[in-house]
Amino acid sequence: MGSRAKEKFSLKDELYNPEKVEMIASEIKEVYPTFEASQFTKETLDKFPTLELKERIYHIRDMLHKYLPNDYQEAVNILLQALPTELDPSKSDDDFGDFIYAPYSEYVTAYGCSEKYLDFSLQALREITKRFSVEFAVRDFINNYPSQTLAMLEACAKSENYHERRLTSEGLRGKLPWAKKLTIDYREPLRHLELLYTDATRYVTRSVANHLNDIAKIDAPLVIETLKRWKKSKKQEPKEMDFIIRHALRTLLKQGNSDALAMLGYVHNPPIEVKKITLKSASVEVGEALEFEVEVTALDDAMLMVDYIVHFQTKAGELSPKVHKLKKFELVKGETIVLKKKHPFRANMTTRTLYAGEHLLEVQINGSIVAKNRFNLSI
Numbered sequence: 001m002g003s004r005a006k007e008k009f010s011l012k013d014e015l016y017n018p019e020k021v022e023m024i025a026s027e028i029k030e031v032y033p034t035f036e037a038s039q040f041t042k043e044t045l046d047k048f049p050t051l052e053l054k055e056r057i058y059h060i061r062d063m064l065h066k067y068l069p070n071d072y073q074e075a076v077n078i079l080l081q082a083l084p085t086e087l088d089p090s091k092s093d094d095d096f097g098d099f100i101y102a103p104y105s106e107y108v109t110a111y112g113c114s115e116k117y118l119d120f121s122l123q124a125l126r127e128i129t130k131r132f133s134v135e136f137a138v139r140d141f142i143n144n145y146p147s148q149t150l151a152m153l154e155a156c157a158k159s160e161n162y163h164e165r166r167l168t169s170e171g172l173r174g175k176l177p178w179a180k181k182l183t184i185d186y187r188e189p190l191r192h193l194e195l196l197y198t199d200a201t202r203y204v205t206r207s208v209a210n211h212l213n214d215i216a217k218i219d220a221p222l223v224i225e226t227l228k229r230w231k232k233s234k235k236q237e238p239k240e241m242d243f244i245i246r247h248a249l250r251t252l253l254k255q256g257n258s259d260a261l262a263m264l265g266y267v268h269n270p271p272i273e274v275k276k277i278t279l280k281s282a283s284v285e286v287g288e289a290l291e292f293e294v295e296v297t298a299l300d301d302a303m304l305m306v307d308y309i310v311h312f313q314t315k316a317g318e319l320s321p322k323v324h325k326l327k328k329f330e331l332v333k334g335e336t337i338v339l340k341k342k343h344p345f346r347a348n349m350t351t352r353t354l355y356a357g358e359h360l361l362e363v364q365i366n367g368s369i370v371a372k373n374r375f376n377l378s379i
Contacts, residue, residue, distance in 0.1 A: 012053035015099040018045055021060070024082070024100055031081040032068075040067045054178075060103035061110060072111050076124050079104050086130040087163060095163075095203065097132035104128050105137035113140045122152045129156075130163050135170040139180045142172065146184050150192075157195040162204055168192050169207040175214040186215055190226065197244060198235045205240055209247035216252050216260075223248060224259045254307060254323040256367025261305070266366045271300035272331070277363055277373040285378050286354055289342040294363050294371055296339065298331035304365055306339060311360035312352065313377065319360055322352075326363075339363075345377060354379065 021044050025037040044063045051059055068075035083104070087095050105128045112121035122141060125134045141149040153171060156164040172189035174182060189211070196208050216223040227245050230236065236244070245263060252260035258268045273296070280291035296304070306326040311319035327339060345354060356379045362372040 012056060016056040020100040021045055027082040028078060032078045036067055057102050057106055061106040064103060064107055072117060073120055076108060080124060080127050083131050099132060101128060101132040105134035109137040109140045113144055118145055118148055126156065126164060129167045130161055133167060135167060136179050138171040139182060143183045154192060157192050162201040165196060165199060166204045166207050169196055169211050173211045173214050186218060197230050205244055209244045212248035213251055220252055220257055256364060258367060261367050265303050266305050268366055269368055270302040270304060270366050272302055273297045273299060274370040277361060277371045279373055279375055283376045284345060286345050286347050289344040290375060291342050292361060293338055293340040295336060297336040298333055300333045303330050307364045308341065309362040309364060310343060313355040313357040313359060315355060
């Protein structure tokens with residue numbers, strides 16, 4: 001870094017910046033020659049310094065509405081004509097496209113989520129999602145026009161384009177992060193997932209697994225039954241089916257759900273002996289790491305999934321648990337292993353505020369707490 005401090009990375013500036021705005025302005029002007037590209041760009045960028053990431057999306061959407069024709073269908077047709085070529089169909093994962101096109105789907109939702117424009121708008125979303133996922137924008141249509149939108153998403157599930165297929169699962173996720181809540185029953189999309197779990201594309205199957213993980217938080221038995229049925233069908237490659245199962249069950253595994261553990265071959269209360277957790281120090285300062293180890297001996301052959309749980313102090317003086325993965329392994333009868341871990345307590349965490357006081361550390365094996373110890377965190 002030299003003498004200059006490294007500039008802090010800004011996601012909003014990485015995704016929405018002058019170059020990106022100028023790019024879409026140029027693309028629009030190419031298909032709509034009277035588009036006032038320079039004025040659009042200037043007015044859009046003038047407000048950027050005061051806006052966060054999502055606010056920039058909505059601001060670009062509103063600027064498009066100001067500078068495009070008043071007629072909704074004419075305006076959207078211009079946006080569709082200005083879109084770049086579809087994302088590379090030969091890829092199979094992590095091809096999200098360019099975030100600068102997110103305002104296009106927000107435009108469709110804001111101005112075309114109505115009975116008058118429904119068919120046109122749904123088809124527009126299908127085109128846009130081939131450049132950047134419309135998983136957030138489609139949710140207004142699901143809530144307001146469920147039967148028509150679910151039918152469209154069923155057609156997407158059968159599409160040759162894997163971005164459309166992924167949209168079906170991702171757009172219907174009950175607990176999609178940062179997204180509007182859906183009002184349909186969480187079981188309704190299962191018929192769509194039935195069309196997708198056999199997909200050959202990891203981008204799609206990961207979404208299916210994430211979708212089931214969402215459902216597992218409210219209906220674990222349904223997810224277990226669904227995964228067992230899918231596995232029994234043998235319609236998906238065994239390796240990919242195993243991935244779907246592991247990824248879909250990750251929350252239940254952290255919770256120690258015995259049925260989820262059994263699906264992966266981990267028996268509840270395995271034949272092991274565990275010595276207490278040994279702490280390097282019973283007191284840790286923010287900026288340091290809690291170092292601990294635990295000794296496990298197999299009384300018989302055993303497959304083990306080991307997690308550790310840190311119970312953090314909250315502002316209210318209560319403890320809030322967070323499960324962390326430690327190790328998965330097999331032990332033969334009589335074998336002993338010593339598991340060691342350093343858990344950092346970083347200052348200025350973005351996901352959690354640290355508070356001083358007594359914390360609790362637990363070790364969980366195959367869903368059962370087998371050892372615990374307390375330590376103090378000082379700020």
